[in-house]
Amino acid sequence: MFNPTRDQARLFFIESWRKHHAREPLTDMESVAAELIAQHPEYHALLENPEAVHKDFRPEDGQINPFLHLSLHLAIHEQLSINQPAGLRDAYDACLAHHAGNRHAALHDMLEALGETLFNSQRNGQPPDAQAYVENVMRRAGRP
Template structure:
């Protein structure tokens, strides 16, 4: 998925969860996504609903977008697998040690990635990988 539409992303998560529950064979990416969904029981009803593709999650309603949350999880798992941006894997491992829980550390990384993407959009610039890694290192209590 290099530039999927909103509907394609949502369909991916919904179909992955359906296949997981049906004990069908999953692709490697679907396996990672199913593991992420499994960590979020609060989203299970959503990804079990094919009509969720059309739901909106406006920030002004105070509701986080579950599909965005799952997508950021998936993006970070991919980043960790190839250590891109450079240093993200070491920063994440430090965050895991600091937090004592991989999922809590993942949510720290999610916050850092979200801030990095927001800053890039606001400034009309590409995401700053170095700033992203540095932010996660700070959250892990590491000196820069």
Template sequence: MFNPSRDQVRRFFIDSWRKHHAREVLTPMETIAADIVGHHPEYHAIVEDPDAIDRDFTPEDGGINPFLHLSLHLAIEEQLSIDQPPGIRAAFEAACARHGDRHDAMHDALECLGEMLFSAQRNGTPPDGAAYVACLKKKAGIG
């Protein structure tokens, strides 16, 4: 299983965004990452700062860790590409239809993913994919 370090994840987003702006050839995953960053102008200054690799983003700062947020987007894109957990793609499509906007639907999925991961960590249990899909269906108005 691929398990990158915090610095590797951050470097990946920083490099993907830099390559995008330099019009360099991107891998398919870098293209997805650059697209995600593109949808988050509030994070552009951070991913354009090479020193951001070493910066701590704590809840006490009053915001979400931008690299965590971008990483969750990337995880959901991967889940959608393979429909894992089963049913996530259909629930996401329903959320897209409800919102009329893919990015808003993505944030619904991101919220549900975060809730599932928090619950699993708090309870010391494996992540519950069915609960994750059910949460997204509920937000989409189909569950």
């Protein structure tokens, strides 16, 4: 199983963006990463700086970690591709309809739900609750 270090995960995004701009061949996963990065222009300057690998993003300073944000997007992309957890694709479709077809807004709802699920898992010392995650996405779509 692939278990990158923090720096390896960050370098993956930086290198995917660099290769995208250089018009170099990309792996399938690098293509997905580059597409996600393209949807987040607020991260472009950061990702064009290889030293960003070492930057800390502290919530107490009001900072959002762009690498975490992009990693969650990537995880959701993979989850949707295999509909895992079960029912996630239907929940996404409900979010998409709720946001009048705005794919990025729907994905951000999912991202927030996934973040909450992971936070609760860590806080409670339990595995992530897949059903609660899907239900959270459905609630964000305005469905009980």
